[in-house]
Amino acid sequence: MRARYKPWADDYLKENNNIVVPNPSDYKGDWQAKFTNHAPIHLEIGTGKGQFIMGMAQQFPNVNFIGIEVVQSILVSAVQKVVEEQPGNVCFISDDADNVTDIFGENEVDKIYLNFSDPWPKNKHAKRRLTYKTFLEQYQSILKPGGEIVLKTDNMHLFEYSLVSFSQFGMELEEVVLDLHEFNDPTNIMTEYEEKFSAKGQPIYRCRATFV
Template sequence: MRARHKPWAEDFLREQTQYVELNPTAQKGNWRAQFSKNQPIHLEIGSGKGQFIIGMAKQFPNINFIAMELVKSILVSAVQKAVESQPDNIRFINYDAKDLSELFADHEVERIYLNFSDPWPKNKHAKRRLTYHTFLQQYQQILKDDGDIVFKTDNQGLFEYSITSFSQFGMILEEVNLDLHELNDPTNVMTEYEQKFAAKGQPIFRCRARFPKK
């Protein structure tokens, strides 16, 4: 579903400098200094309305979180949640994931979350999938040695594609789960999409894949 246009979104984001990094490329290699505590950095690509990343920031205060979202009219909802809950370990950026190397130095991030990414089901659009090999190359570059990706989706086709893509890239599959909510994992924080699909009894797929140490 296309996000409803919010003409006030850009002005709102510019006002929230406590949470929104307006010039993210300038922070390359220096992201830890943007937080009140020097802690490991986890990155979510495609934060949506922010339910996941705000929940993670609350549950894991010993980690600094960066949430990336391309659509400003969606990002404002996530930032509004942060303004209401006031976590001190989260920053938001409005940027395109295909340019990660412009934002982060080599090995600056310890974990990447990909939650309910657009499946781009047509074969001709495969290169747009966030688990396509050109994205994996960027992830490997910005992640620390032995860094990992946590991937969740309701789309079985995208999940199968991603497992294959990870394996062909030489990644190590640490977890492959075909029905996440059967685990009753108390540390699992649901996204808005996940909550909706789970309520309908739809299985949620999750995997964790690690890049091998060089």
């Protein structure tokens, strides 16, 4: 996802420290305290400009949503949406997904969304794909037993790779959809990338996988 470099991004994220959690590992094992409730926690990794997480937060007010995004200039757009709409059930972490086990305790997260993750097409970069086995190990640790990963992408190669990676890890595939928009699903919240690619007529793939 491209974003113009915003030299003020760091200051803006720090100013909005009620929305962008400053020292996220302080909440490790106690994220519900951040939301002052006992609702389930859903984590979006690579949250981008925040359209999906905002839509989900509105559709599911009884779920706590946390978005993690590594690029500050991109995260700014997501934070601006929360500042405007003031949902009580969304916050963000400005960090790399590679640190999730430092940030969340074991069995703390109910669901993980991977939306249009960077495909890293070269084999030498496979370890950076968010469905590489080292990431799956981390997701398994922070997810509750039976917790699921929901992946959406327009990229057939990343989709195939991820299905194989999930299976080799011993995960169970609960759903595999090859054209998500073939039938209108009013409950599907589109991401920025999903809108862009589906407008070009590209099929959107989705799968749901659980650790067993």
